[in-house]
Amino acid sequence: MMHVPPQAADARAKTGIPVLDERLRGGFPRPSTLLLFSDKPTEKRLFGENFAVQGVKAGDTSLYVDFFRAPQLARGELKRFGTIDPSKLVFVDATSSQLLLPSQEKYRISDIGSLTNIREAIVSAIEATAPSRIIVDSMEFLMDRFDKDDVLRLWHELIEAARANRAVICFLFINWTLLEEDLAQIRSMSDFVVEFQSSVRGGIVRNSMRISEMAENGIRTNWIPYAFKDLIGLTVYFPRILVTGPFNAGKSTVVRALAEKAISIDRMGTTVAFDYGNVNITGIEAEIFGTPGQERFEFIFKIFAREVSGVLLVIDATRPEELPRAKQMLDLVGPRIPYVVLANKSDLVGALSTEDIAHRMGLPSDVPVIPTVATESKGVRDALLLLAEMIIGVR
Structure with a gap:
């Protein structure tokens, strides 16, 4: 029996x-x-x-x-x-x-x-x-x-x-x-x-x-x-996650907060080529690339924007004047790529609320805006997990 x-x-x-x-x-x-x-x-x-x-x-x-x-x-x-x-x-x-x-x-x-x-x-x-x-x-x-x-x-x-x-x-x-x-x-x-x-x-x-x-x-x-x-076994693997945003928004800090080991090519403390890191959290592995935010390096941005799985758009929540540049960078990536907006430096005086940022940028209602403090790794991991869910299509 x-x-x-x-x-x-x-x-x-x-x-x-x-x-x-x-x-x-x-x-x-x-x-x-x-x-x-x-x-x-x-x-x-x-x-x-x-x-x-x-x-x-x-x-x-x-x-x-x-x-x-x-x-x-x-x-x-x-x-x-x-x-x-x-x-x-x-x-x-x-x-x-x-x-x-x-x-x-x-x-x-x-x-x-x-x-x-x-x-x-x-x-x-x-x-x-x-x-x-x-x-x-x-x-x-x-x-x-x-x-x-x-x-x-x-x-x-x-x-x-x-x-x-x-x-x-x-x-x-x-x-x-x-x-x-x-x-x-x-x-x-x-x-x-x-x-x-x-x-x-x-x-x-x-x-x-x-x-x-x-x-x-x-x-x-x-x-x-x-x-x-x-x-270990099978992991979800994203071969290219783009971390981008305007100048001095904290992109390199975000990459370092996510990756155990990260490299950055910089001059005088400012990224002039790219940041790179490998991320492995809760069954998700990703190769993340951070691009410089200055317009003169836009050709580098366009190279890394090819065939990306998703985008983490980092903005300085205390600098509303940079929001048009951030929106421009999203337009360069294309409309079909999932993205999450990181409202970085949200702990500082004068930081915009996530609702205000979404309104000023004219973001669709389903685009997450996550308050982050990259220097303390706050909110950064949550943003990546949200992006992973959007790419997979389970959110």
Whole structure:
């Protein structure tokens, strides 16, 4: 008889990426079905691995069904996530029978040519281990070898087995041959679809994902850039956040307040080229670039403004005469780039209120204006987190 562990009604499975988990109200609900989908090979396996490992780190059991890698190979690759309890990460061996080799795993598919045997092996492992997370890597392996309708039937049966155990089940899938109507059916069986894409810019591969909840009025995100960090896992990664604003507003101080290590090229205490820093807070990693505020350096500003993820516009709240210049710099970036205004030096006598700044600059009502004191790191981190939420599309 299947053992189902007691669960709170609002139990959630965290992704390990705080800004996403917050938007997901603590993680993906249990039970639920995730489709990790792309049209071509990408890093969606990394998301599945990260999701499984995060479950183990939380003290839960994760079950991994891998049709492409031997369990010992997969375990070796998962060491990059750091030390985990091996007893909590259970594999269903789906490769030994393909290679006509004996299996060392407790749970294994003995006949890879039989969907019935595949189903029985996976369901038996679910019932015996009661995992909170199940990863099936990857369904195109089955679509390439069996009748489509039979595979879709198995897909549905695995969903039912996961739901009976109150588990989150993730199906990795690359579409090689299915028609749109078939994809629509697969999406309809899923509670969430996580899509992946890769692009190459300047010789650098950039990966991104977006999450869509299939329920009406469900959660939707923009394309979210991400990266992998050894021993940690997936992080939201913004390759270029621009810190800009008029002369002497405190841009370099903002960069130093956000980054543990920052560099600045300056002359006589004034930035003449740029500031640079790497930021890593609450699962968000960003490369931030500060530009000089003088108009004669506008060509540098235009270079760094290309392909930015978002902008932190720093203004001196005690100098209203600089607000037109600040607005001009926003216009140079473009209308589609998310931005947050930092009303810096807000602790000084004569500083404008955030409402007054928004009014004088004619800012849209949804643009945040955050009072900051960069010399004391006050408000700066909050501004970056707000910007991250705007870029991701969860605010």
